[in-house]
Amino acid sequence: MSRAVVQLQNVDKVYGNGVVALRHLDLDVGEGEFLSLLGPSGCGKSTVLRLVAGLGEVSGGRIEWPGGNGRKGLPQGDVGFVFQEPTLMPWATVFKNVQLPLRLRGVPPDEAAARVREAIAMVGLDGFERAYPRELSGGMKMRVSIARALVTHPRLLLLDEPFASLDEITRFKLDNDLLALWAKQRWTVVFVTHSVYESVYLSTRIAVMTARPGRTASDVPIEAPSPRDDAFRTSTLYNDYCRLVSARLAEATRA
Amino acid sequence: MSSIPSVEPERAAKNVGVRDTEAARAPRKPWRVDLGWAVRRALPPIVIGAAGLVAWELVVRLNQIPYYILPGPLLVLRTLVQDWGTLYPSLLVTLAITGAALLVATIAGVLISILFTQSRLVELSLFPYAVILQVTPIVAIAPLIIIWVRNIPVALLICAWLVAFFPIVSNTTLGLNSADHNLLNLMQLYGASRRQIFWYLRLPSAMPYFLGGLRISGGLALIGAVVAEFVAGTGGAQSGLAYRILESGYTMQIPRMFAALLMITGSGIFIFLALTALSHLILRKWHESAVTREG
Numbered sequence: 001m002s003r004a005v006v007q008l009q010n011v012d013k014v015y016g017n018g019v020v021a022l023r024h025l026d027l028d029v030g031e032g033e034f035l036s037l038l039g040p041s042g043c044g045k046s047t048v049l050r051l052v053a054g055l056g057e058v059s060g061g062r063i064e065w066p067g068g069n070g071r072k073g074l075p076q077g078d079v080g081f082v083f084q085e086p087t088l089m090p091w092a093t094v095f096k097n098v099q100l101p102l103r104l105r106g107v108p109p110d111e112a113a114a115r116v117r118e119a120i121a122m123v124g125l126d127g128f129e130r131a132y133p134r135e136l137s138g139g140m141k142m143r144v145s146i147a148r149a150l151v152t153h154p155r156l157l158l159l160d161e162p163f164a165s166l167d168e169i170t171r172f173k174l175d176n177d178l179l180a181l182w183a184k185q186r187w188t189v190v191f192v193t194h195s196v197y198e199s200v201y202l203s204t205r206i207a208v209m210t211a212r213p214g215r216t217a218s219d220v221p222i223e224a225p226s227p228r229d230d231a232f233r234t235s236t237l238y239n240d241y242c243r244l245v246s247a248r249l250a251e252a253t254r255a
Numbered sequence: 256m257s258s259i260p261s262v263e264p265e266r267a268a269k270n271v272g273v274r275d276t277e278a279a280r281a282p283r284k285p286w287r288v289d290l291g292w293a294v295r296r297a298l299p300p301i302v303i304g305a306a307g308l309v310a311w312e313l314v315v316r317l318n319q320i321p322y323y324i325l326p327g328p329l330l331v332l333r334t335l336v337q338d339w340g341t342l343y344p345s346l347l348v349t350l351a352i353t354g355a356a357l358l359v360a361t362i363a364g365v366l367i368s369i370l371f372t373q374s375r376l377v378e379l380s381l382f383p384y385a386v387i388l389q390v391t392p393i394v395a396i397a398p399l400i401i402i403w404v405r406n407i408p409v410a411l412l413i414c415a416w417l418v419a420f421f422p423i424v425s426n427t428t429l430g431l432n433s434a435d436h437n438l439l440n441l442m443q444l445y446g447a448s449r450r451q452i453f454w455y456l457r458l459p460s461a462m463p464y465f466l467g468g469l470r471i472s473g474g475l476a477l478i479g480a481v482v483a484e485f486v487a488g489t490g491g492a493q494s495g496l497a498y499r500i501l502e503s504g505y506t507m508q509i510p511r512m513f514a515a516l517l518m519i520t521g522s523g524i525f526i527f528l529a530l531t532a533l534s535h536l537i538l539r540k541w542h543e544s545a546v547t548r549e550g
Contacts, residue, residue, distance in 0.1 A: 055440050081444050087437040090541045091459045100455065104445045132541050152445075 430464025
């Protein structure tokens, strides 16, 4: 594996109400990989993302950033986060929503405008800059959310079941677009999902997690050619991987 | 960097199943009024009102009720026109106090709400006193305020303000605390300062709540002003509509009493409609309350 962007070592997370979300979790995220965290609902997948994003403190163990000195050493905005819900400001246009991270960092409006337009174009929403979120479909709102995560040119993109609430046709489309963007930009991606099929389709590596308290049960590299397209979804290789990952997931859930 | 080759906006939109692409693109016409709809909406209450007025006039005429007991609507209207010279300046006085009280209530209410949301301790310490001010009947404290504050218009303003500020405080406080948690997380992720979170997230989130409170306060400011005028009972050029009602009562000019009452009610309706329009104007682009359902 290439150089690690972030390493979770023996991480525990206990919430205030006594729920143990993670126990002894080890996970390395390699530079440029598309890593999926796969596990049953409530296994702490989202918790891992939140900890990596700095939206919570670990209860035990440590998170190392080999490229910088601790999380604080990581420049603001080097991490992009896409939540389960689009999480847009309803009172702001698509443009203003995507611009938010840049405004918060005090990027001058002229420079920001160019980057915002670029991010909106990347997710295929040019022409919708002045639309309000309520005028968009669920899939388009998710695209806006992704554009907002991309606008800071993050080194690490964290996605928390971003397409879970969308219909299958929309999800496939967004999967493809996300893969195409990743192939071009080569950021490091950590993608949380509970779908075996989605994780196999997207990832270069899948970390299968156990039921709560969560830890990584097995690591499955997906050695399939990139770029992938809909043909891959029907290939034998894809099916074999789905079967393998399903079996690993069943083991992890039972254990 | 350019767009992904496979995605043109139109196709992207089609593929993600947008039904309202046109709505997103077409220029919106906020002021286009559907006349048929407006008539259907307004007709029933107008019919009821007209029927009530006719019945009132008939009851007065058929039973030959003397005008100093119950004047008919036509007589009230005639009095309104005849006494316009006396009543109109009083209306302006009452409206000036109402407007000033609402303005002060808005400014003070929003500032107090912001103070409340800065610290839980401040809110816990002060909120009960806001409630006490609210639940104490204004009629009961107005005499005291009028004794303490020599300047009558200022005393009236304080009374009206006391009645009007609570809905703004309680609604705006609720609104400021109702910011979406995921958006708060997002702000934190991008290293937003407290000030940025306030301006970019809390304040816009509070807007619909604040406007709801403002609509209630508008009516209450008028009621507060009228009640305080009743208690003060001052005569002269600076007297408002409530004093005209008192005066008419003493001199048995009952039609004029009704005319003044009509003006107060009319002002209340006007204030409500104006604040509703303001609220619609501010929220129409995004808030559910201002969005007409389609399809």
